[in-house]
Every structure is written in structure tokens, then in C-alpha cells.
Amino acid sequence: xxxxxxxxxxxxxxxxxxxxxxxxxxxxxxxxxxxxxxxxxxxxxxxxxxxxxxxxxxxxxxxxxxxxxxxxxxxxxxxxxxxxxxxxxxxxxxxxxx
Amino acid sequence: xxxxxxxxxxxxxxxxxxxxxxxxxxxxxxxxxxxxxxxxxxxxxxxxxxxxxxxxxxxxxxxxxxxxxxxxxxxxxxxxxxxxxxxxxxxxxxxxxxxxxxxxxxxxxxxxxxxxxxxxxxxxxxxxxxxxxxxxxxxxxxxxxxxxxxxxxxxxxxxxxxxxxxxxxxxxxxxxxxxxxxxxxxxxxxxxxxxxxxxxxxxxxxxxxxxxxxxxxxxxxxxxxxxxxxxxxxxxxxxxxxxxxxxxxxxxxxxxxxxxxxxxxxxxxxxxxxxxxxxxxxxxxxxxxxxxxxxxxxxxxxxxxxxxxxxxxxxxxxxxxxxxxxxxxxxxxxxxxxxxxxxxxxxxxxxxxxxxxxxxxxxxxxxxxx
Ligand SMILES: [Zn+2]
Numbered sequence: 001x002x003x004x005x006x007x008x009x010x011x012x013x014x015x016x017x018x019x020x021x022x023x024x025x026x027x028x029x030x031x032x033x034x035x036x037x038x039x040x041x042x043x044x045x046x047x048x049x050x051x052x053x054x055x056x057x058x059x060x061x062x063x064x065x066x067x068x069x070x071x072x073x074x075x076x077x078x079x080x081x082x083x084x085x086x087x088x089x090x091x092x093x094x095x096x097x098x
Numbered sequence: 099x100x101x102x103x104x105x106x107x108x109x110x111x112x113x114x115x116x117x118x119x120x121x122x123x124x125x126x127x128x129x130x131x132x133x134x135x136x137x138x139x140x141x142x143x144x145x146x147x148x149x150x151x152x153x154x155x156x157x158x159x160x161x162x163x164x165x166x167x168x169x170x171x172x173x174x175x176x177x178x179x180x181x182x183x184x185x186x187x188x189x190x191x192x193x194x195x196x197x198x199x200x201x202x203x204x205x206x207x208x209x210x211x212x213x214x215x216x217x218x219x220x221x222x223x224x225x226x227x228x229x230x231x232x233x234x235x236x237x238x239x240x241x242x243x244x245x246x247x248x249x250x251x252x253x254x255x256x257x258x259x260x261x262x263x264x265x266x267x268x269x270x271x272x273x274x275x276x277x278x279x280x281x282x283x284x285x286x287x288x289x290x291x292x293x294x295x296x297x298x299x300x301x302x303x304x305x306x307x308x309x310x311x312x313x314x315x316x317x318x319x320x321x322x323x324x325x326x327x328x329x330x331x332x333x334x335x336x337x338x339x340x341x342x343x344x345x346x347x348x349x350x351x352x353x354x355x356x357x358x359x360x361x362x363x364x365x366x367x368x369x370x371x372x373x374x375x376x377x378x379x380x381x382x383x384x385x386x387x388x389x390x391x392x393x394x395x396x397x398x399x400x401x402x403x404x405x406x407x408x409x410x411x412x413x414x415x416x417x418x419x420x421x422x423x424x425x426x427x428x429x430x431x432x433x434x435x436x437x438x439x440x441x442x443x444x445x446x447x448x449x450x451x452x453x454x455x456x457x458x459x460x461x462x463x464x465x466x467x468x
Contacts, residue, residue: 014225014342015224015225040240040244040347041240041241041243041247041347042240043236043239043240043293043294043295043296044291044294045230045231045232045292045293046291046292046293046294047232047293048230052230054230054231054236054293055240056240056341056342056347063342064342064343064344065342066225066229066231066340066341066342067229068229076247077243077244077247077248078247089228089229
């Protein structure tokens with residue numbers, strides 16, 4: 001998962017844009033996300049054969065992303081999660097135990 | 099120059115079998131009749147939801163050639179924004195009489211889509227649509243989840259909003275759920291889950307309907323049949339289109355929109371007698387009341403200030419965009435026309451519209467003429 005890092009103001013952003021929305025600068029560099037974050041909030045969508053969990057995950061770097069939670073039957077807000085991939089899409093699963 | 103609302107009306111509501119433009123015509127002509135005016139007096143039109151050229155389309159259909167128009171699109175908040183634009187246009191002399199109108203036949207036409215609209219080429223189509231959130235409900239659901247988590251509340255607490263809306267609608271003969279009797283918390287909790295924690299009865303209705311309001315200068319409104327309702331203040335805020343943009347789900351643009359409207363009116367929340375707030379989903383009510391300053395964070399479910407007196411989008415009517423009907427109910431409350439649901443001596447009303455996924459906000463403060 002690629003974020004943009006702004007070398008002018010040291011902020012990260014996601015999705016990629018031509019300018020940094022924090023400072024307006026354009027000294028942006030692609031960086032690999034650490035792949036860690038916490039669940040900001042989530043919703044289980046029941047309008048499908050198999051319900052699925054849409055979530056906002058706050059990445060450790062700062063940006064919030066819309067994603068799926070997988071292998072988390074009972075998610076809670078603020079729980080730590082880690083990046084995984086499903087069908088070419090970044091998704092999040094439970095953090096590994098310490 | 100002070101500007102006032104001189105007329106207000108609904109078109110037919112519910113399931114009408116009529117076209118959008120037939121309903122629009124009802125709304126416009128009824129609001130004009132309420133104001134003691136005719137189509138010949140209208141030189142400004144603000145509307146959307148008809149076609150790409152909505153104001154022009156309506157003008158053509160009604161045989162008008164207005165000198166001012168607005169077809170801005172910002173979801174259900176835009177009708178409160180139109181009030182601001184219309185007041186400015188009337189004050190600056192670009193026009194003298196504006197009709198703000200809206201109508202939808204979405205129930206009759208079965209045109210409501212739960213999957214919503216991801217427009218090709220937008221970042222949301224690329225980065226959010228693949229996760230198949232329902233638009234807009236999944237966003238409101240995430241807000242609700244965060245709200246319940248933050249304040250240690252339950253789905254049953256939120257269900258009370260739907261129960262209260264149903265109760266209020268029993269005092270409004272025009273409401274879709276009028277005469278259906280009370281709703282219970284258990285019924286709300288037992289309704290099919292759509293996007294957790296929001297079930298079917300946490301969501302606004304899907305009905306036909308619409309309405310219109312007529313604005314003109316306060317001095318002219320004083321010579322018309324109905325008591326003028328003055329435009330005391332307005333404010334707005336745009337915050338996001340994406341579901342991942344807002345840094346804090348519980349801080350919506352209603353905070354800034356409300357503060358701007360109060361500042362312009364020279365009033366504070368304590369001065370307001372009745373609130374009409376866009377209740378797209380149950381969560382919208384407590385969060386909106388908090389954002390507008392009527393309750394501390396987390397205490398929006400216990401507000402006793404009269405709000406959504408006609409039953410709102412949850413129990414009265416929801417024709418896709420509720421904004422204009424918030425204004426109609428506010429005007430009627432200030433005129434004392436609300437019968438069994440009348441708030442005694444209401445002299446200041448606040449209408450707050452919301453569009454999209456808490457994307458756009460606009461607040462209008464109205465008052466009786468003193
Ligand atoms: Zn920057």
C-alpha cells in the first residue's frame with residue numbers, strides 16, 4: 001500500500017494527488033505504508049449473500065482509509081489491525097499478538 | 099435589505115403517481131397562493147432534481163423567464179443554501195421574488211437506488227467503491243458505530259429517535275406514518291439490518307413529495323396576506339465527499355455551519371424555539387443537535403427543545419432531499435399554523451440541511467417579524 005510523504009511538511013496522505021493537502025506543496029514521495037493501524041469505525045453490510053465489513057482504518061502514518069476488515073467476526077472501534085491483501089485490494093485483519 | 103419568506107407549501111406527498119414537474123407545479127403555485135402572489139410576480143427560481151438544467155427546465159415548464167436562478171447541487175442541504183443566495187440576490191436588486199422549490203416522485207417511479215452513485219473518474223470510484231459501501235447509509239452507519247462506542251450507548255438508545263419521530267408524526271395529518279400508531283424500540287431493533295448498527299427503521303422514508311417557499315423583501319412581505327417570516331441568518335460548510343476524509347466522524351460541518359448562521363443572526367442556540375433538522379437516519383438527530391449547540395457532545399439523545407415537529411424524514415416524508423420541507427415546517431411553526439403540533443409562541447426557528455454523507459451543511463435561522 002503506497003502512501004505519499006510530503007517532504008515539506010512531513011505529513012502523509014492517501015490516495016495520491018498532485019499536491020499535499022496539508023501544506024499545498026508538491027514535494028511528494030511514494031512510500032510503502034507500515035501496514036498497521038486501528039479501526040476508526042466499521043459497518044457490516046447485510047445487503048449481500050454474505051455480509052461484509054466496511055471500515056475506516058486510521059493508519060499509523062496518519063491517513064484514514066476505507067477498507068474491509070477480514071477474519072474479525074466482532075470488530076470494535078480502536079482495535080489494532082494490520083494490512084493484508086484480498087483480490088488485489090488492501091484489507092485489514094487482526095494485529096498479530098505481541 | 100431584510101428579506102422574508104412570504105409563502106410556503108407542500109406538493110402532494112406519499113405515493114402520488116405524478117411526474118416531478120407536475121409535483122413541482124403544485125409546490126410552486128401553492129406556495130405563491132399562500133403568499134398572495136402569482137407566477138407573474140416570480141423573477142427568481144432555485145431548484146434542482148429535475149434535469150441537468152433544472153432551473154431552466156422549471157422556468158420553461160411554468161412559462162417563466164427569470165432574471166435570477168440557482169441550480170446548485172449539494173444534496174439535501176442546498177435548499178438552505180438557496181435561501182442565502184436568494185436573500186443576497188433580492189438585497190442586491192437582481193430579482194424581487196424568488197421561489198425555492200423541489201419535488202420528487204421517487205416512490206411512484208421506484209427510482210431510489212441503495213447502492214448510490216459513484217461517478218466515474220472520481221477518487222471515490224477508484225479507492226472506495228471497490229469495498230462496496232452502501233451510499234449513503236454505510237457512512238452514517240460508521241458514524242453511528244463510532245457514536246455508540248464513544249458514549250457507551252446502544253442501538254436501543256438510537257432507536258428512540260425513530261420512536262419519537264413516529265410519535266410526532268401522529269400529530270401531522272400530512273405525514274406518511276400518520277394514523278399508523280406508535281413505533282416501539284423493539285420494532286426498530288427487529289427491523290432488517292441494512293448496514294450495522296442501522297436497520298431499516300433507522301433510515302428515512304422513501305416517498306414522493308416536495309415543497310416550495312417564496313422569498314421577497316421584508317417591506318413587500320408586510321403588505322402580503324400572511325405574516326412575514328424573516329431570514330435572520332444563514333451559514334454553510336462543505337467538508338468532504340469521500341468516506342475516509344473526515345478526521346473525526348463525530349465532528350461534522352454542522353458545527354461551523356451553525357456557528358456562522360448564529361453569528362450572522364446575532365443569536366445563540368438558547369434563543370431558538372424550534373429546530374428542523376435533516377433526519378436522514380436516526381444518528382443524524384443527536385449528532386446534529388450537538389453540532390448546532392443544543393446539547394453537549396454525547397447528550398443529543400436527551401434534547402427536549404422541540405425539533406422535527408412534523409415527523410421529519412423518518413416519519414413524515416422523505417422525497418430524496420428534505421431541505422425545502424424543513425423550511426416549510428419552520429415557517430408554519432413561526433406563523434402558528436401547526437395545530438396539534440404547534441410549539442407555543444415559537445418566534446425563532448432553525449432549519450439545518452445536510453447533503454450526501456454529512457458532506458454539505460447549511461443552516462438558516464428564521465424569525466417572526468417584530
Ligand atoms: Zn505538505
